[in-house]
Amino acid sequence: MVHLNKTIQEGDNPDLTAERLTATFDTHAMAAQIYGGEMRARRRREITAKLAEIPELHDSMPLPYMTREEKIMESARKLTVLTQRMSEIIDPTDAGELYHLNNEVLGIEGNPMALHGVMFIPALNAQASDEQQAKWLIRALRREIIGTYAQTEMGHGTNLQNLETTATYDIGTQEFVLHTPKITALKWWPGNLGKSSNYAVVVAHMYIKGKNFGPHTFMVPLRDEKTHKPLPGITIGDIGPKMAYNIVDNGFLGFNNYRIPRTNLLMRHTKVEADGTYIKPPHAKINYSAMVHVRSYMLTGQAIMLSYALNIATRYSAVRRQGQIDKNEPEVKVLEYQTQQHRLFPFIARAYAFQFAGAETVKLYERVLKEMKSGNVSLMADLHALTSGLKSVVTHQTGEGIEQARMACGGHGYSMASYISEIYGVAIGGCTYEGENMVMLLQLARYLVKSAALVKSGKASQLGPLVAYLGARSEPTSLIDRVPNGGITEYIKTFQHIAKRQTLKAANKFFGLMENGEKREIAWNKSSVELNRASRLHTRLFIVEAFARRVNEIGDITIKEALSDLLHLHVNYELLDVATYALEDGFMSSTQLDYVRDQLYFYLQKIRPNAVSLLDSWEFSDRELRSVLGRRDGHVYENLFKWAKESPLNKTDVLPSVDTYLKPMMEKARQSKL
Amino acid sequence: MSSICKGDNSDLTEERKNATFDTDKMAAVIYGREEIASRRRQLTESISRIHELAESKPLVFMTREEKIAESCRKLEVLSRHWNQTPFNRDNEEDALHIYREVLGMEGHPLALHDTMFIPTLVAQASQEQQEKWLGRARRKEIIGCYAQTEMGHGTNLRKLETTATYSPDTQEFILNTPTITALKWWPGALGKSSNNAIVVANLLIKDQNYGPHPFMVQLRDEKTHIPLKGIVVGDIGPKMAFNGADNGYLGFNNHRIPRTNLLMRHTKVEANGTYIKPSHAKIGYSSMVKVRSRMAMDQGLFLASALVIAVRYSAVRRQGFLEDKTQKVKVLDYQTQQHRLFPSLARAYAFIFTGFETIHLYSQLLKDVDMGNTSGMADLHALTSGLKSVVTHQTGEGIEQARMACGEHGYSMASYISEIYGVAIGGCTYEGENMVMLLQLARYLVKSVELIKSGEEKKLGPMVSYLAAKGGHPDLSSLNGYVTAFEHMARRQAWKATEKFLKLMETGESREVAWNKSAVELTRASRLHTRLFIIEAFMRRVSRIEDIPVKEVLTDLLHLHVNYELLDVATYALEFMSSTQLDYIRDQLYLYLEKIRPSAVSLVDSFQISDMQLRSVLGRRDGNVYENLFKWAKSSPLNKSDVLPSVDKYLKPMMEKAKL
Structure with a gap:
C-alpha cells in the first residue's frame, strides 16, 4: 500500500506509524x-540509498564514544x-550533492580536510595568478597537498586592519620574511591548520622598505611534504578541544622570521616586483561578495541542523508516553501536551522559514x-546588510530551538544517545564565526540608520527595495483580526509597522545624542542596544515575508495547505514574541493580542496530525541523524539499551580506577574497623 | 583574599581599583555571613597548599575514564586529609566547597553516596538496619547510590515497573525488571562505582501491589567488585556534560534479597507476609523542597562562574575604537557587551539571595511541621517548583550569553564555559522537568484564584495574597512601583489563565483536557509569579544590608534588575502602563548599565571563586590570558606528537598516491 508519508515501513513502532498515517x-x-525541486530531492534519496550499500563509509562506532584522536582517525579513513x-556516488562539481554526501558520511563535526575545498581552493582560484594556479591549484585539486586559510589571530577577530603578522620584503634575497612578533599575533582558530594541512594561504601585513601596504595573502608551505x-621557523599545533566541532584540528601558527619566495604572494590582483615595486590592484573597493556568499549558505545549513534536532524530538515525543489526560486511557504520547507542542511546532515553522529565506537569499x-x-x-551593499542580520537572527533562534528540542526529550535528551547536544554545539558556533552576532546586527543597523536618514531628509525614493517599507505610510491600526481567515498581509503590515517604528526611534536616539554634542562613535555605542532591536525586527520581517512569498508560489494544494498552517503558526508566534513593540503605540489592541494567542493555540492543534510528517519530509537518514532517540523506526528503548551497553565504560565490568583507588579505599576502611 | 596582586594584567588591576566597595564585605553578603565567607577563603587557601589535590592536567583534556580515575585519586587523597584542620567533614557547607574546588562540577564516583545514599538510610532504615549499614557507609566500607528513575519513566513513582515480590517460604524479596523500560536508568554512580544501592520497587505480597518502597540491594561483590548474579549493571554512556559521573542502568533477573533489606523505619513486612502500614502515609514534599531550594543557589553560582570568566576577559580583550583612535577599547565598554552581561550579573545575585531566603523559609517550616502545622509546606513546594524552573532556564541563557560574549575563545574549552553550561542546563530537566514544574505551581495559582472567586481570600497563603489585591497605576519613581507593576501582571495573567481553564470546563471539556488546552497560558502565569518573587527577595535582601558602599552598588544592581525584567515582560504590562513609561524603563536600563560598568569586575571578584575552582584560562584572576591560552593549547592531547597517527596512516598515503 502506498501512503502519503513515504517513511512508513513494516515493523516500525506502531505509535510512529499512526502519526505518519x-x-x-x-x-x-x-x-x-x-x-528546491523534485530532481534535487530525488538525488538526495539516491545518494542516501547508494551510501547505504557502502559499509566502509559508515561510522565504525558511534561518534560520541570516540576521543578526538579516534574521531579524526575515523574521518581520515572515510576521506581516503x-x-x-x-x-560513483555524486557529481563532485555539484555543491548541493557534495553537501549532502558530507553530512551523511562525515557528519557535522567537521573533518581533516574541511577547509581544503571551501576556503583553500577558492582562495587560490580568486587570488592566485594564472602562473601560480598552474603551479598550486592542480596539486590542490588532486589532493597532492592539503591546505587551509589562515587569517584570524589570537588577539584579533575578523578586523583585517588589526592583524599583527607581518611579511617583510627582503630585496636582497627576493623573499618575504614572515613573522609573528608576539603571542597575540599567532594565527589562531583556522580549521585544519593544526595537524592536517601542509600548506596555508596566510594573511599578513606586507611591508616593503618600511612601508605597510596592508594585509595581503601568501601561499605558505607549513610542513615537509614527505x-x-x-618546517623550521614554524610553530604549529592544534588549539585544543572545543565545545563541539572537535574533528577539525583548528590550529595555531607562529612564524619566526620564516622566509618564502617573493612569488608566493598571491598575485592575481596585486604584484610586488623583484625590486620591491608595489603594483596596486585595479579596484581597491572592499569586496563583500565572499562574505555574503558564506552567510547566505549558512542559513540553510542552520535550518538543516534545527530540523535534525526537531526530527529527533518530535519522533521521540510520539513514542514516549507519560501521564494521563483521560484517566481511563493509557499514558499519552508526550506530543499530546500543549506545552510540548509549543516547544516544538513554532520551531518547525522556523526551520521551514529559514530554509525558504535561505534559498531566496542564495x-x-x-x-x-x-x-x-x-x-x-x-x-x-543591500544584500550584505540583509545577510548580516539574517545570519545573526537565524543562528540565535536555531540554537534556541535545538535546545528546546533537546529538553523536550526529557532526561534522555541529555544523553549523547540523542546526539542533540552535539548538534547544538556545532550550530551555536554560527553565532560567533563569520562575524559575531552583535557586530552583524550593528552592520545591518548602519544600513538602517542610513535609510532612516534618507526618509528624514525626504529622499525615501532612493531607498533600496529591502527597506522601501521604511518610507511607506502605515495604517493607523493593525487589522489582523478584521480580515477573515487570518490575512497574512495584515500580519506583514504589522511587522512592517513595528520594524519601521523601532528603526526610526533608534536612529533618532542616535541623531539626538550627536545633536547633544556626543561624538559619533559614542552616540553610536549608546544607541547600540536599541539599534540591534531594530535590526532584529527588520530581519524577522524579511523572514516572515520570504516564508509568505514561498507559500504563495506553491501549486500543489495539499502541500500548500499544510505549509499555510505552518505559516499561520509562524506569524502568530512571532508577533506574540515581539508584541511589546506593537502594543506600545497602540497600533495593536489588547483584544488583538488575545486574538493572536487564540490563533497560536488553534494552529498548534491544527499542525499536530502533520507534525511527524513535516519532519519526515526533510528525509534525513538514520545514518545522517546519528541519534538513537530519532530513529526512523521509533524503536528507541531497545536500541538505547544496546547503545549504552556498547559504550566505552562498559568494556570492563570493573573500571581500572575502581581497582586502583576505590577498592583499596574500602578495604582499608574495613580493616581499620577491626 | 584581595584580588589585586603584583604581576596582574594592568587592564584588570585598573578595573579593580575602581571598586567602590570592599569585596570581602560583598562576599559576606553573598554567602550569608562574614564567618562563612572567610571560612571559604581559608579552605581555598589550605587546599591550594596540598599539591596532590591539584589537577594532574586540565579536565577538558581527559577522556571520561581519565576524569573518573582523577576523581578517585583525589578522593583518596582527601580521605587522608579529612580529619586535619581546617577540614571538617561533618560540615555540609565545608564539604560542598571542598568538592567544588577539588573535584569540580562534572560529578564524581561518590557524588550520590553522601547526598542520597546516606540520607536515605538515615531517613528510612530502622534502628537495627542503621546499625548494620550506616556505619559501614559512613566509613566508606561500601559505596552506595539511590536508584529510582527507570528508562521508560521519569519521576512519576506510580508508573515504576521494577517489582519486589515477597516469597514467604524463603523470606526473601525477588527483584525483577520485567521489560526494557523497567531498567533503572540515570542514577548517578550506579554504573561503575557503587557496590550497593537503595532501589525503589513496587512491593508485591500475595499478588497485592503495595506501591513503591525502598530496598537496600547489594549490587557487586565486596571483594572483586564484580556484579552479582541476577544483576545487569553498567554505565548509560556519554552525556552532554557531567561525564565525571557514571550514571548507570540496572536490571534484575529474579534477584533475591532478604526480607530484612526492605527499609523498615516506616513500613514493615513480617515474615508471614503481613504488611504494616506507615503511621502517617503522607511522606510529604519535604526532601524535594529542600533540593529545589538549594538549586536556586547552586544555579546562581554556576551563572556567577560563567560571568566571572566573561567579565574579566572582557576587561582584558581589546577590540575596535571608540573616541580615542590611539588605543583599542576593552570590549566591556560596548553597550551591547554590557547588555549581554550585566543583567545576568544582577540575576546571579538575585538567585543566590532568593535561594538563601527559600532555604531559610524551609527550615522555618520544618519547625512548624514538627509542631504539627504542615500547611505552609504546600505553598513552599509550589514556590520552589516555579523557582527551579525559572532559575535554571535563565541561568542557562545567561551562561550561553557569557560564553558568546567571549567571542571565539569562548567556544574553546579553555574558557570552560561550555562545560559549565552543560552541567547547569541539566537542571532544567532533573529534579522535575521545567514544564511539569511550572504546571505544579500553576495548579496552586489556580486554586488560589478559585479561593478568591468563592470569597475565601482569607485562606490565601502569604505568597499569593497579592492575587486578591486591587492594582493601580504603577509609580516607577520608586522600586515599590516596579513591584506594583509586576504584581499587576502576575495577577492579571493568573486570572486570565484560570478563567480560560474554567471556561473550557464550562463548555464541556473534561478537567484534564481543559487543563491541557490552557497549559501554555498557565505556565506564563507561573513564570510571572516566580519572577515577582525573585524581585521581591532581591529587594528584601538589599534592604537588610548595613554597609553603605555595598548597599549602594547592590541597589544599582537591583535597579538594573527591575528595569531589565520589566522590559522583558512588557507585553503583559502595556495595558496599564503607558508607552512613555516604557521609554522611561529603557532609559533607566541604559543608565544603570553605565552605572554598573566601573564596579563590574569587582562584583564578579566578590564571588571569590578561585582559579582552581573556575578551571578557565580566560577567567584567570591575574588576567594574563593570552600567554596561558598558548600554553594550554600546546599541552593539549593532539599536540603530543608533531604528526598525528591519522595523517601517517591515511592522509600521507593519499597525497603520495595523488602525486603518481
Whole structure:
C-alpha cells in the first residue's frame, strides 16, 4: 500500500506509524519544496540509498564514544575512501550533492580536510595568478597537498586592519620574511591548520622598505611534504578541544622570521616586483561578495541542523508516553501536551522559514553577482546588510530551538544517545564565526540608520527595495483580526509597522545624542542596544515575508495547505514574541493580542496530525541523524539499551580506577574497623 | 583574599581599583555571613597548599575514564586529609566547597553516596538496619547510590515497573525488571562505582501491589567488585556534560534479597507476609523542597562562574575604537557587551539571595511541621517548583550569553564555559522537568484564584495574597512601583489563565483536557509569579544590608534588575502602563548599565571563586590570558606528537598516491 508519508515501513513502532498515517500531504512532494525541486530531492534519496550499500563509509562506532584522536582517525579513513569513490556516488562539481554526501558520511563535526575545498581552493582560484594556479591549484585539486586559510589571530577577530603578522620584503634575497612578533599575533582558530594541512594561504601585513601596504595573502608551505613535520621557523599545533566541532584540528601558527619566495604572494590582483615595486590592484573597493556568499549558505545549513534536532524530538515525543489526560486511557504520547507542542511546532515553522529565506537569499545573491558583472554594484551593499542580520537572527533562534528540542526529550535528551547536544554545539558556533552576532546586527543597523536618514531628509525614493517599507505610510491600526481567515498581509503590515517604528526611534536616539554634542562613535555605542532591536525586527520581517512569498508560489494544494498552517503558526508566534513593540503605540489592541494567542493555540492543534510528517519530509537518514532517540523506526528503548551497553565504560565490568583507588579505599576502611 | 596582586594584567588591576566597595564585605553578603565567607577563603587557601589535590592536567583534556580515575585519586587523597584542620567533614557547607574546588562540577564516583545514599538510610532504615549499614557507609566500607528513575519513566513513582515480590517460604524479596523500560536508568554512580544501592520497587505480597518502597540491594561483590548474579549493571554512556559521573542502568533477573533489606523505619513486612502500614502515609514534599531550594543557589553560582570568566576577559580583550583612535577599547565598554552581561550579573545575585531566603523559609517550616502545622509546606513546594524552573532556564541563557560574549575563545574549552553550561542546563530537566514544574505551581495559582472567586481570600497563603489585591497605576519613581507593576501582571495573567481553564470546563471539556488546552497560558502565569518573587527577595535582601558602599552598588544592581525584567515582560504590562513609561524603563536600563560598568569586575571578584575552582584560562584572576591560552593549547592531547597517527596512516598515503 502506498501512503502519503513515504517513511512508513513494516515493523516500525506502531505509535510512529499512526502519526505518519495522518499525513495530509505527500512527503516526497514536500521534500521537493524543501530542497528546491523534485530532481534535487530525488538525488538526495539516491545518494542516501547508494551510501547505504557502502559499509566502509559508515561510522565504525558511534561518534560520541570516540576521543578526538579516534574521531579524526575515523574521518581520515572515510576521506581516503571518498577520494577514490566520490564520483560513483555524486557529481563532485555539484555543491548541493557534495553537501549532502558530507553530512551523511562525515557528519557535522567537521573533518581533516574541511577547509581544503571551501576556503583553500577558492582562495587560490580568486587570488592566485594564472602562473601560480598552474603551479598550486592542480596539486590542490588532486589532493597532492592539503591546505587551509589562515587569517584570524589570537588577539584579533575578523578586523583585517588589526592583524599583527607581518611579511617583510627582503630585496636582497627576493623573499618575504614572515613573522609573528608576539603571542597575540599567532594565527589562531583556522580549521585544519593544526595537524592536517601542509600548506596555508596566510594573511599578513606586507611591508616593503618600511612601508605597510596592508594585509595581503601568501601561499605558505607549513610542513615537509614527505615527513609532514613542521618546517623550521614554524610553530604549529592544534588549539585544543572545543565545545563541539572537535574533528577539525583548528590550529595555531607562529612564524619566526620564516622566509618564502617573493612569488608566493598571491598575485592575481596585486604584484610586488623583484625590486620591491608595489603594483596596486585595479579596484581597491572592499569586496563583500565572499562574505555574503558564506552567510547566505549558512542559513540553510542552520535550518538543516534545527530540523535534525526537531526530527529527533518530535519522533521521540510520539513514542514516549507519560501521564494521563483521560484517566481511563493509557499514558499519552508526550506530543499530546500543549506545552510540548509549543516547544516544538513554532520551531518547525522556523526551520521551514529559514530554509525558504535561505534559498531566496542564495538566489538573490546569484542575481546580484550577475548584475555586478554588468557593472551594477549597488545592490551588493543591500544584500550584505540583509545577510548580516539574517545570519545573526537565524543562528540565535536555531540554537534556541535545538535546545528546546533537546529538553523536550526529557532526561534522555541529555544523553549523547540523542546526539542533540552535539548538534547544538556545532550550530551555536554560527553565532560567533563569520562575524559575531552583535557586530552583524550593528552592520545591518548602519544600513538602517542610513535609510532612516534618507526618509528624514525626504529622499525615501532612493531607498533600496529591502527597506522601501521604511518610507511607506502605515495604517493607523493593525487589522489582523478584521480580515477573515487570518490575512497574512495584515500580519506583514504589522511587522512592517513595528520594524519601521523601532528603526526610526533608534536612529533618532542616535541623531539626538550627536545633536547633544556626543561624538559619533559614542552616540553610536549608546544607541547600540536599541539599534540591534531594530535590526532584529527588520530581519524577522524579511523572514516572515520570504516564508509568505514561498507559500504563495506553491501549486500543489495539499502541500500548500499544510505549509499555510505552518505559516499561520509562524506569524502568530512571532508577533506574540515581539508584541511589546506593537502594543506600545497602540497600533495593536489588547483584544488583538488575545486574538493572536487564540490563533497560536488553534494552529498548534491544527499542525499536530502533520507534525511527524513535516519532519519526515526533510528525509534525513538514520545514518545522517546519528541519534538513537530519532530513529526512523521509533524503536528507541531497545536500541538505547544496546547503545549504552556498547559504550566505552562498559568494556570492563570493573573500571581500572575502581581497582586502583576505590577498592583499596574500602578495604582499608574495613580493616581499620577491626 | 584581595584580588589585586603584583604581576596582574594592568587592564584588570585598573578595573579593580575602581571598586567602590570592599569585596570581602560583598562576599559576606553573598554567602550569608562574614564567618562563612572567610571560612571559604581559608579552605581555598589550605587546599591550594596540598599539591596532590591539584589537577594532574586540565579536565577538558581527559577522556571520561581519565576524569573518573582523577576523581578517585583525589578522593583518596582527601580521605587522608579529612580529619586535619581546617577540614571538617561533618560540615555540609565545608564539604560542598571542598568538592567544588577539588573535584569540580562534572560529578564524581561518590557524588550520590553522601547526598542520597546516606540520607536515605538515615531517613528510612530502622534502628537495627542503621546499625548494620550506616556505619559501614559512613566509613566508606561500601559505596552506595539511590536508584529510582527507570528508562521508560521519569519521576512519576506510580508508573515504576521494577517489582519486589515477597516469597514467604524463603523470606526473601525477588527483584525483577520485567521489560526494557523497567531498567533503572540515570542514577548517578550506579554504573561503575557503587557496590550497593537503595532501589525503589513496587512491593508485591500475595499478588497485592503495595506501591513503591525502598530496598537496600547489594549490587557487586565486596571483594572483586564484580556484579552479582541476577544483576545487569553498567554505565548509560556519554552525556552532554557531567561525564565525571557514571550514571548507570540496572536490571534484575529474579534477584533475591532478604526480607530484612526492605527499609523498615516506616513500613514493615513480617515474615508471614503481613504488611504494616506507615503511621502517617503522607511522606510529604519535604526532601524535594529542600533540593529545589538549594538549586536556586547552586544555579546562581554556576551563572556567577560563567560571568566571572566573561567579565574579566572582557576587561582584558581589546577590540575596535571608540573616541580615542590611539588605543583599542576593552570590549566591556560596548553597550551591547554590557547588555549581554550585566543583567545576568544582577540575576546571579538575585538567585543566590532568593535561594538563601527559600532555604531559610524551609527550615522555618520544618519547625512548624514538627509542631504539627504542615500547611505552609504546600505553598513552599509550589514556590520552589516555579523557582527551579525559572532559575535554571535563565541561568542557562545567561551562561550561553557569557560564553558568546567571549567571542571565539569562548567556544574553546579553555574558557570552560561550555562545560559549565552543560552541567547547569541539566537542571532544567532533573529534579522535575521545567514544564511539569511550572504546571505544579500553576495548579496552586489556580486554586488560589478559585479561593478568591468563592470569597475565601482569607485562606490565601502569604505568597499569593497579592492575587486578591486591587492594582493601580504603577509609580516607577520608586522600586515599590516596579513591584506594583509586576504584581499587576502576575495577577492579571493568573486570572486570565484560570478563567480560560474554567471556561473550557464550562463548555464541556473534561478537567484534564481543559487543563491541557490552557497549559501554555498557565505556565506564563507561573513564570510571572516566580519572577515577582525573585524581585521581591532581591529587594528584601538589599534592604537588610548595613554597609553603605555595598548597599549602594547592590541597589544599582537591583535597579538594573527591575528595569531589565520589566522590559522583558512588557507585553503583559502595556495595558496599564503607558508607552512613555516604557521609554522611561529603557532609559533607566541604559543608565544603570553605565552605572554598573566601573564596579563590574569587582562584583564578579566578590564571588571569590578561585582559579582552581573556575578551571578557565580566560577567567584567570591575574588576567594574563593570552600567554596561558598558548600554553594550554600546546599541552593539549593532539599536540603530543608533531604528526598525528591519522595523517601517517591515511592522509600521507593519499597525497603520495595523488602525486603518481
